Amino acid sequence: MRQPPDISISRLAVYLRFLEDFVKEKGPDSTINSEELAKSLDMNPHQIRKDLSYFGKFGERGKGYRPEELRDKLRQILGLAKKWNLCLCGMGNLGNALFAYQGFRQMRLDIVAIFDNAPDKIGKTFKGVKIFSPERISRVVKQLNINIAIVAVPPMAAQAVTDKLIAAGVRAILNFAPIKLNVPSYVKLRNVDLSMQLINLTYFLSSCQNT
Amino acid sequence: MRQPPDISISRLAVYLRFLEDFVKEKGPDSTINSEELAKSLDMNPHQIRKDLSYFGKFGERGKGYRPEELRDKLRQILGLAKKWNLCLCGMGNLGNALFAYQGFRQMRLDIVAIFDNAPDKIGKTFKGVKIFSPERISRVVKQLNINIAIVAVPPMAAQAVTDKLIAAGVRAILNFAPIKLNVPSYVKLRNVDLSMQLINLTYFLSSCQNT
DNA sequence: GGATGTGAATGGATTCACAGCT
C-alpha cells in the first residue's frame, strides 16, 4: 500500500479527539459507524474509512467501530501512547497562549522547558516550568530529553533558535514565525501561519461584494 | 478559466508578505522574477506563476515582476486595499495572544471590539479596545461595522457565540475552538487547529523510530 | 535572450461502488 498522506494523519488526530470525548460520554460499550462519525465531524464517511484503511482494519463489518478500541489504536498510530517532552521558544504573547493551551496537555504533550532571551524572564518559573536563556538550549534539551520544539519567537530570531535546537537533537519543530526556516531533511517542520488564514476571509468577502 | 483554489489564495498572501518586506528593503525600482521569489520562499517557480495567472498578468516577459506593482495588485486581489474591522470573541490566553499579534495589524485587519463573558473583564478597555458582554454582539457588530470575527472561546461556548455573530451580520469567521461549527453557506468559515499540527510531529517521530 | 503565462501531462487525494465479512 501507499504511504499515507500527511493530511490523513491530521484527520486521524481529529477522529481521535472526537473519540476521546465520545468514550467519556457514551461509555466504552457503544459502537459508532463511519456515517455517524462523519456527520459529527462534517466529513465524508468514505474519507474516514479510507484514512483508517492506510493503517489497518479497525471495525467490524455490519456493526461499526468500538470507540474505545479505535481510540487506543489511533493513539498508538499517532505516537500518543507515550509522553512527549516539548520546549517552547519565545515567551511573548503567543508563547504565553501556547503554554496555557489545554489541547496539548490532553494529548500528553508536555512543555518541560521554556527559552526566552529577556533578562527579566530568565530564571523565573512558570507553573513549574523554568525559563532558560537560549544559550542553554543544547544542555537543557539533552538533559530533559526534549524531542519537539515550538518556535514562537520574532521572525528575525527564528532561524538562529532553530539551528540551536537542531544541533541539540530536536527532530520536530512547530514554527509560528512567518518566515521560511531552513532545516535538514531529517527534521520535520510544520508551519502555522495565522494571518494567512485571515486573508482567505478578506478575499472571500471582497470577491462576494464584487459579484 | 477555472475558479482559483483556496490554497492559491493562501499562497498569494505569502507572496504579498514577502513583497511588503522586499519593497522596503530593495526599493521599488528593482525587479524580481519567479525564480528568485521561489527560492526565497522555498517554493516552485511554476506554482507561483500559475497562482498569479488565475488573476491576470502581472509581469513583463523577459524581465520579471516589478515588486511594488505586484504588491499593490496582490493587496487588491486579496481584499487588503481597504481596512477591515474585526471582533475577537474570547479574551483568554489565546485571545490575548491574537490581540497582541502584529501580523494582523500590518495587513490593516483591526480588532475594534472584544467580547468576553467574564464579569471582571466586561467594561474594561484593552489598548483602546473595549470589552463587551456577548449579549451585546448584535448591537456592537452593527454599530462598528464589523465584517470578520475571530472565535477563541472554549469549545462549549463556540456555537452559541457563532450564532450570535451570524445573526448580527458577520460573514466570515476564523475559529480556533476545536469543534465543528455549523454555519450557513453564505458564511465563510476557516478553522485553525493547533494540536492537530503537533500530532503530525509525534506521528513523524514515532514512525521514524520504528524504521 | 530571457522570463512570463498557460494548455497539457502528471501526480495525489477524494469519492465512488461494490466485494467481502459478520
Add this chain to the structure above:
DNA sequence: AGCTGTGAATCCATTCACATCC
C-alpha cells in the same frame, strides 16, 4: 441485511514544457 475495507474512477492541484512577448 448492514457496514467495513478497498480497488477503480474521478476530481483537483502541481509540475512541465513551450509558445509568447518584451
